[in-house]
Amino acid sequence: EPEVTQTPSHQVTQMGQEVILRCVPISNHLYFYWYRQILGQKVEFLVSFYNNEISEKSEIFDDQFSVERPDGSNFTLKIRSTKLEDSAMYFCASGGENTGELFFGEGSRLTVL
C-alpha cells in the first residue's frame, strides 16, 4: 500500500539552528501539507502546497518557515532559526482529488534545546 514517508523520525537541535524535515508523498497525489502537533495538543495546520506553490498557510507559518518540492518527489519543510516552541511532531500529508482524505506520514519529532 502506498504511504507517505518522512525523515528523520526524530531530530534534536539547538535553538537558532536550521532544520530541514523531508517527506516523500504518495506519488500520484497532487496536494501536500505540513501539520504539527505539540505534545498533548491538537493537530495544527501549517501549510498546503499545490501546483508547485503554497496555496494556503496559517499564522504559525511565519518567515522562519519555508517549503519546497525540489525534485518532483520530495517535499521539504525548512525552519530557518528554530525556537524552543518549535518542538513538536511535524506531520507531512498528501491527498488526491478528495482533499478531505489525507494520508499522513509517521511524523518527524523535533526537539529544540
Added chain:
Amino acid sequence: RKEVEQDPGPFNVPEGATVAFNCTYSNSASQSFFWYRQDCRKEPKLLMSVYSSGNEDGRFTAQLNRASQYISLLIRDSKLSDSATYLCVVNLDTDKLIFGTGTRLQVFP
C-alpha cells in the same frame, strides 16, 4: 469560540459497550466533515467521512446536523482495538483541514 470543539474525555468503557462522541464547529460555511483516528504517538488516519444524511461503516455511525453545527460518532460493540483518540475534522472548502483536540477512548476488558 474554538473552530472545532470536542470533549477531550477520556471515555473509559468496557468491551461491547456503545459510546458516542460529539463535536461542534463554529464556521457555518464549513463544507465537509470527517472523523480521524489517532493512536498514541502515531499519525492521524481517516476513519470515515461524514455525510449530510448520516452514514454507517460497520460498527461506526456518523451524523451531521448542519443547523446545530454538530457532528457525532457512534461506536457500537466496542473492541479493545478501538482505544485511540478520535479527531473531529472540518474542511472550509479550502486547502486545509481543521482538527479538533480529539476525544480519547479507552476500552477495557
